[in-house]
Amino acid sequence: xxxxxxxxxxxxxxxxxxxxxxxxxxxxxxxxxxxxxxxxxxxxxxxxxxxxxxxxxxxxxxxxxxxxxxxxxxxxxxxxxxxxxxxxxxxxxxxxxxxxxxxxxxxxxxxxxxxxxxxxxxxxxxxxxxxxxxxxxxxxxxxxxxxxxxxxxxxxxxxxxxxxxxxxxxxxxxxxxxxxxxxxxxxxxxxxxxxxxxxxxxxxxxxxxxxxxxxxxxxxxxxxxxxxxxxxxxxxxxxxxxxxx
Amino acid sequence: xxxxxxxxxxxxxxxxxxxxxxxxxxxxxxxxxxxxxxxxxxxxxxxxxxxxxxxxxxxxxxxxxxxxxxxxxxxxxxxxxxxxxxxxxxxxxxxxxxxxxxxxxxxxxxxxxxxxxxxxxxxxxxxxxxxxxxxxxxxxxxxxxxxxxxxxxxxxxxxxxxxxxxxxxxx
Numbered sequence: 566x567x568x569x570x571x572x573x574x575x576x577x578x579x580x581x582x583x584x585x586x587x588x589x590x591x592x593x594x595x596x597x598x599x600x601x602x603x604x605x606x607x608x609x610x611x612x613x614x615x616x617x618x619x620x621x622x623x624x625x626x627x628x629x630x631x632x633x634x635x636x637x638x639x640x641x642x643x644x645x646x647x648x649x650x651x652x653x654x655x656x657x658x659x660x661x662x663x664x665x666x667x668x669x670x671x672x673x674x675x676x677x678x679x680x681x682x683x684x685x686x687x688x689x690x691x692x693x694x695x696x697x698x699x700x701x702x703x704x705x706x707x708x709x710x711x712x713x714x715x716x717x718x719x720x721x722x723x724x725x726x727x728x729x730x731x732x733x734x735x736x737x738x739x740x741x742x743x744x745x746x747x748x749x750x751x752x753x754x755x756x757x758x759x760x761x762x763x764x765x766x767x768x769x770x771x772x773x774x775x776x777x778x779x780x781x782x783x784x785x786x787x788x789x790x791x792x793x794x795x796x797x798x799x800x801x802x803x804x805x806x807x808x809x810x
Numbered sequence: 811x812x813x814x815x816x817x818x819x820x821x822x823x824x825x826x827x828x829x830x831x832x833x834x835x836x837x838x839x840x841x842x843x844x845x846x847x848x849x850x851x852x853x854x855x856x857x858x859x860x861x862x863x864x865x866x867x868x869x870x871x872x873x874x875x876x877x878x879x880x881x882x883x884x885x886x887x888x889x890x891x892x893x894x895x896x897x898x899x900x901x902x903x904x905x906x907x908x909x910x911x912x913x914x915x916x917x918x919x920x921x922x923x924x925x926x927x928x929x930x931x932x933x934x935x936x937x938x939x940x941x942x943x944x945x946x947x948x949x950x951x952x953x954x955x956x957x958x959x960x961x962x963x964x965x966x967x968x969x970x971x972x973x974x975x976x977x978x979x980x981x
Contacts, residue, residue, distance in 0.1 A: 628888070629889065636884070742849075743850075
């Protein structure tokens with residue numbers, strides 16, 4: 566008689582079956598074999614069967630020693646493998662609810678497209694499997710310092726059809742509660758110079774002006790960044806974002 | 811089953827019941843990322859509580875699968891290309907992987923216990939030589955042309971969540 570049959574029959578006469586069943590259910594089928602010489606002991610509310618032979622239960626492999634690690638978004642240089650004109654992005658966060666003072670320890674996420682107008686990962690809604698060693702590009706997260714600054718190193722964003730060049734920004738307080746989702750617009754004269762050279766040239770000039778953009782079109786004066794520098798030396802973007810914190 | 815080149819896919823599910831430190835870190839880290847990134851897609855005044863509800867209200871929330879994977883990425887790197895939950899019958903040879911994909915099964919902005927994710931690992935192209943008694947007989951060598959001369963092999967048990975995601979017969 567198989568042990569499982571034996572136990573099933575035993576349970577018929579025991580009021581404690583409900584306790585023992587989950588243990589049995591966790592066994593794999595081939596493990597539920599025991600010679601007919603086994604003995605069963607019942608003590609208190611548990612039933613155990615002593616098999617005639619046994620081996621050590623498999624150890625569950627944990628893999629290498631795990632260490633707590635921040636998200637791969639937490640990087641200052643977000644360039645990754647993307648080519649383009651260097652851009653230093655200096656975003657200052659100020660608090661409307663505190664006399665426009667700087668806001669330290671705010672979390673700032675940014676993301677923008679590459680020179681060809683492509684974003685890291687999602688394009689459609691299909692999930693994609695990815696080379697596990699590759700990291701995101703042109704996405705990053707920094708916290709503001711005591712001067713309210715979150716600084717990133719990147720490349721000048723490209724553009725894609727029907728949008729003016731832009732950088733997405735999501736600002737959270739230090740505990741991760743969203744304060745503002747916004748975008749940063751670029752001065753058109755600077756973009757025109759950048760898009761005429763280097764890896765941008767083959768993609769041509771942006772097809773949408775800030776004033777006709779469906780995001781910036783309703784007014785972008787407080788979303789327009791100051792950008793200084795040159796195509797050869799790279800550019801520095803400076804922008805202040807006001808939030809209610 | 812014919813011989814062929816195969817790519818195995820192996821999916822692990824991480825939820826409140828996961829027990830290893832690696833899984834717990836990954837569970838907590840991806841939940842924190844979910845909380846932050848879900849706010850991009852959620853209604854501030856009347857937020858959807860669960861991921862599935864959020865998806866039904868805003869299909870752009872599909873991006874969360876990827877966005878949340880950024881929190882899992884450092885932990886996946888720690889496995890250095892070996893699927894440590896998938897050992898061969900000897901118990902110490904782990905299936906290699908070079909692709910990984912995260913999917914959010916569900917989550918809840920008010921309850922971490924509802925947070926559940928899947929991680930699917932994809933192996934490089936390997937050789938499937940045969941299937942014996944519920945085991946895959948495989949070789950890490952992609953080239954099966956010299957099989958008659960003998961090859962180093964490994965055996966992996968057929969099991970739940972282990973699938974073949976690519977197959978090319980050897981003719």
